[in-house]
Amino acid sequence: MNVTFFSSKPYDLTFFQQTNADFGFQLRFLKVPLDETTAELVTGSPVVCLFVNDQANAAVIRTLARQGVRLIVLRCAGFNNVDLDAARQAGIQVMRVPAYSPHSVAEHTLALILALNRKTHRAYNRVKEGNFALEGLMGFDLFGQTVGLLGLGKIGKVTARILGGFGCQLLAYDVVRDEEAEQLGIEYVSLPELLNRSDILTLHCPLTPETRHIINKDTLARMKKGVMLINTGRGALIDTQAVIESLKNGQVGYLGLDVYEEESHLFFEDLSNTIIQDDTFMRLLTFPNVLITGHQAFFTRNALQGIARTTCRNIQAFVEGKASGNEV
Incomplete structure (x- = not known):
């Protein structure tokens, strides 16, 4: 064949x-x-x-x-x-x-959470330049934080197990209830409650007509001020323009992306010697509280x-x- x-x-x-x-x-x-x-x-x-x-x-x-x-x-x-x-x-x-390997994506989700929280990527660059000052690098304990999982399939459940080990309170919204998830101590809630209660919100749902831009101007407004938003699922789950506005006004305090809705012309290629024409993507890169990887969670x-x-x-x-x- x-x-x-x-x-x-x-x-x-x-x-x-x-x-x-x-x-x-x-x-x-x-x-x-x-x-x-x-x-x-x-x-x-x-x-x-x-x-x-x-x-x-x-x-x-x-x-x-x-x-x-x-x-x-x-x-x-x-x-x-x-x-x-x-x-x-x-x-x-x-x-x-x-x-x-659901572990690959789940573990990369945690990598984004930890790096954004403790600003590891920024600290690495500082130390290389001989700057050992700690100002601007303060994080928070994951222990006791409320983490919302939007989508609770195989990847979502593995992510939940890892976060449970950090002592996080786990919430989830999914159209299908899973007995195994409930045994892990995950509390199923409505989507509005998930948005309202989560300190960290991580996306693990498939991209369908119903979930396209599920993170938009209205759902962002329902979230906690300064929420950490992580997407290792599908890029178009997030309305990028809406999240940029929420970064500008502080509604989103941290953004970690491994996917991007217009990634097809960017990711998996070496564009280091070219001028990237995607102004929206380049705008995201200007925020100090945004960390983007090029669709490598599966890798x-x-x-x-x-x-x-x-x-x-x-x-x-x-x-x-x-x-x-x-x-x-």
């Missing part, structure tokens, strides 16, 4: 080639992202493998179908970048990796091994005409 990868990076080659030793697929790695200008590069490949910023809209789907593609396999959990209706009409199956050895193996198993299930359990 021939498989064409889009948005390929050296680490994709490493982990997929290692895993493919057990499957024997023919893998073709393309550096370019999938969009309307690159879809015709798929030739003789019934399977394409996409990542988070590849675009499989209706026009792309039609081109892939003409090229003989019968399976889109995502090496990620999110699938909001694929037009599922168009795929069904074209007879193209779609599979994903629903879970790889652990354990997660990449899991992603490669699940992706290959999905392809194998397709080849054998079986259900993988990861269809969308």
